[in-house]
Amino acid sequence: MVxxxxxxxxxxxxxxxxxxxxxTAVVASGSYFQARxxxxxxxxxxxxxSLTKQLSKLxxxxxxxxxxxxxxxxxxxxxxxxxxxxxxxxxxRTWSNQVSPLLTPELQQAVGGRVVAxxxxxxxxxxxxxxxxxxxxxxxxxxxxxxxxxxxxxxxLLSEQQSIDRLAALAWTAGGLSLVLAVxxxxxxxxxxxxxxxxxxxxxxxxxxxxxxxRLRVRGADELAxxxxxxxxxxxxxxxQFIELRRMESxxxxxxxxxxxxxxxxxxxxxxVTDVLDxxxxxxxxxxxxxxxxxxxxxxxxxxxxxxxxEVSRFDSGTARLALDDVDVAAALTATLRARGWAGRVxxxxxxxxxxxxxxxxxxxxxxxxxxxxFRHGAEPVSLRLHAEPDWFTVEVADxxxxxxxxxxxxxxxxxxxxxxxxxxSEGSGLGLAIAWENTRLHRHTGQPxxxxxxxxxxxxxxxxxxxxxxxxxxxTAGSASTAGTVSTGGAVFTLRLPRVAxxxxxGAGR
Amino acid sequence: MLLVLVTLxxxxxxxxxxxxxxxxxxxxxxxxxxxxxxxxxGTLALVIRPVAPDLPPTEVLRLLAAGPTVHERREGFTSEVxxxxxxxxxxxSADGAHLVVTLSxxxxxxxxxxxxxxxCTVDRAAASAGQVVTVTLHGSxxxxxxxxxxx
Numbered sequence: 001m002v003x004x005x006x007x008x009x010x011x012x013x014x015x016x017x018x019x020x021x022x023x024t025a026v027v028a029s030g031s032y033f034q035a036r037x038x039x040x041x042x043x044x045x046x047x048x049x050s051l052t053k054q055l056s057k058l059x060x061x062x063x064x065x066x067x068x069x070x071x072x073x074x075x076x077x078x079x080x081x082x083x084x085x086x087x088x089x090x091x092x093r094t095w096s097n098q099v100s101p102l103l104t105p106e107l108q109q110a111v112g113g114r115v116v117a118x119x120x121x122x123x124x125x126x127x128x129x130x131x132x133x134x135x136x137x138x139x140x141x142x143x144x145x146x147x148x149x150x151x152x153x154x155x156x157l158l159s160e161q162q163s164i165d166r167l168a169a170l171a172w173t174a175g176g177l178s179l180v181l182a183v184x185x186x187x188x189x190x191x192x193x194x195x196x197x198x199x200x201x202x203x204x205x206x207x208x209x210x211x212x213x214x215r216l217r218v219r220g221a222d223e224l225a226x227x228x229x230x231x232x233x234x235x236x237x238x239x240x241q242f243i244e245l246r247r248m249e250s251x252x253x254x255x256x257x258x259x260x261x262x263x264x265x266x267x268x269x270x271x272x273v274t275d276v277l278d279x280x281x282x283x284x285x286x287x288x289x290x291x292x293x294x295x296x297x298x299x300x301x302x303x304x305x306x307x308x309x310x311e312v313s314r315f316d317s318g319t320a321r322l323a324l325d326d327v328d329v330a331a332a333l334t335a336t337l338r339a340r341g342w343a344g345r346v347x348x349x350x351x352x353x354x355x356x357x358x359x360x361x362x363x364x365x366x367x368x369x370x371x372x373x374x375f376r377h378g379a380e381p382v383s384l385r386l387h388a389e390p391d392w393f394t395v396e397v398a399d400x401x402x403x404x405x406x407x408x409x410x411x412x413x414x415x416x417x418x419x420x421x422x423x424x425x426s427e428g429s430g431l432g433l434a435i436a437w438e439n440t441r442l443h444r445h446t447g448q449p450x451x452x453x454x455x456x457x458x459x460x461x462x463x464x465x466x467x468x469x470x471x472x473x474x475x476x477t478a479g480s481a482s483t484a485g486t487v488s489t490g491g492a493v494f495t496l497r498l499p500r501v502a503x504x505x506x507x508g509a510g511r
Numbered sequence: 512m513l514l515v516l517v518t519l520x521x522x523x524x525x526x527x528x529x530x531x532x533x534x535x536x537x538x539x540x541x542x543x544x545x546x547x548x549x550x551x552x553g554t555l556a557l558v559i560r561p562v563a564p565d566l567p568p569t570e571v572l573r574l575l576a577a578g579p580t581v582h583e584r585r586e587g588f589t590s591e592v593x594x595x596x597x598x599x600x601x602x603x604s605a606d607g608a609h610l611v612v613t614l615s616x617x618x619x620x621x622x623x624x625x626x627x628x629x630x631c632t633v634d635r636a637a638a639s640a641g642q643v644v645t646v647t648l649h650g651s652x653x654x655x656x657x658x659x660x661x662x
Binding site: 060064110111114121145148 | 524525527531534537539540543560561586588635
């Protein structure tokens with residue numbers, strides 16, 4: 001974003017500078033060259049006219065061929081008029097002065113014809129105009145004949161050069177000023193374009209981060225304003241739909257909670273009835289006895305499902321709170337197994353003396369769900385291992401069944417997820433693992449929630465799927481899974497990772 | 512592009528030397544003296560002697576027969592007109608169409624340059640404005656056909 005804005009600014013800057021410089025260069029150099037041409041042409045024409053006037057003073061010519069003295073006299077006459085000159089008559093030439101070294105063969109050749117010719121030459125870097133002509137003699141019949149006398153006169157063009165240099169300085173100044181102007185204009189234009197673009201970028205980022213109330217200020221009526229208006233419209237629609245969705249979701253959750261609560265009362269009555277039926281079932285035979293037992297079982301299942309639903313709805317509404325207590329983890333785990341009559345069937349590796357501050361009821365729910373799940377879907381022996389870290393402890397529940405299908409792994413903690421199509425529907429509510437997972441996440445330590453992950457031992461540790469991918473629980477999962485691999489062959493491993501000291505409820509716990 | 516532009520501008524600045532520029536016709540003016548035609552480097556060349564300009568043609572031809580001065584000789588001028596080619600008479604012909612110049616020497620043996628020297632010198636001496644003078648040379652051995660100064 002920053003890089004792109006910079007490059008847009010640079011591009012605008014370059015375009016303006018290029019435009020400014022090109023325009024100035026064309027205009028300034030055009031007028032400069034034109035002015036220089038005019039100045040030089042004017043100076044040269046003036047010089048030719050002026051020299052011609054001076055030369056007319058040499059007539060009438062007295063003697064031809066002239067003597068050296070006469071030649072020098074004529075040169076001096078011209079010099080006195082401001083025209084340092086060289087006069088030449090065939091091999092005879094006036095004493096050399098500053099003009100003679102400047103004469104060029106092409107100028108002398110041109111003067112051999114019957115015209116006035118001139119040429120600009122450079123004398124030590126300063127420009128000099130040389131004007132040359134042959135003196136013609138007028139014949140009485142009107143024709144003129146060359147006398148053989150050639151005159152070359154020099155004139156400095158320094159003042160013209162100064163004028164031209166001033167023009168050049170003016171052109172460079174104009175160029176520099178236009179450059180500055182171009183830069184300023186480009187910056188103004190860039191700011192005009194880039195500020196809204198940057199605002200738009202920031203707003204889009206905020207929107208992307210979930211702040212659906214983000215709105216842009218619409219300024220003017222240009223394309224950028226149109227974009228801002230579109231953005232606002234989109235954000236508004238998104239916000240409306242989001243609110244609507246949230247409302248619908250909370251409605252649905254409340255409905256589930258309400259239904260669960262409403263079911264409780266009739267279920268209590270039904271439970272009472274089935275209790276009575278259970279006592280009488282011994283006397284019933286045939287279809288009546290089977291029906292009574294079926295009703296009894298299903299009523300218990302329904303009661304458990306409703307309890308689970310109520311539990312889940314508490315998590316969803318965010319009202320679930322931890323009731324922390326100091327417990328010995330090994331003792332708590334043993335109590336959980338014993339309470340459900342599993343103590344003899346589970347291979348336990350529970351080191352003594354691991355103390356933790358957590359919600360004992362929730363730990364009980366989690367472990368009971370995991371072990372019950374292992375019995376239902378895995379194969380015995382089921383093992384329970386406790387392992388302590390400085391701030392956390394982990395509990396692994398492993399079985400020796402076929403393991404979890406790789407396609408099932410990512411969804412194993414989802415509600416009512418049927419991992420096994422052949423699963424006996426009489427056992428479990430389908431919410432057990434989901435409730436375990438929610439309970440685990442309620443326990444937090446330094447802002448990090450506890451984790452519950454599932455993996456297959458036989459399919460190597462890296463297949464492990466974390467219940468919460470973003471937390472560090474993965475590391476311990478991989479480690480413990482491979483450890484489990486050394487003692488067992490195949491089966492699913494659920495790894496529970498809880499803090500030794502969970503944070504008090506109310507400071508960020510729950511959903 | 513910018514660099515090229517700047518370089519071009521810097522190079523084209525100030526007053527640069529130029530080639531030869533041709534202007535109007537060369538300066539012209541009168542001469543004061545007598546015009547004679549001598550030979551220099553194989554061609555006819557004009558010299559002006561600082562004497563009274565209104566000398567009669569006979570006298571002018573006499574000056575021509577006398578040959579170049581020391582100064583003119585030093586500057587490379589020569590004359591092919593023999594010293595004995597002294598004019599005896601310069602007069603218009605009977606029909607007035609041309610000028611008859613009578614020399615005391617033979618004329619048929621004169622070199623081409625010598626004849627032209629005489630023709631042109633007479634032309635300058637006797638010419639009135641805008642008129643081409645045709646001259647017939649007479650001498651001790653006969654005469655030449657009428658001619659005029661070639662340039």
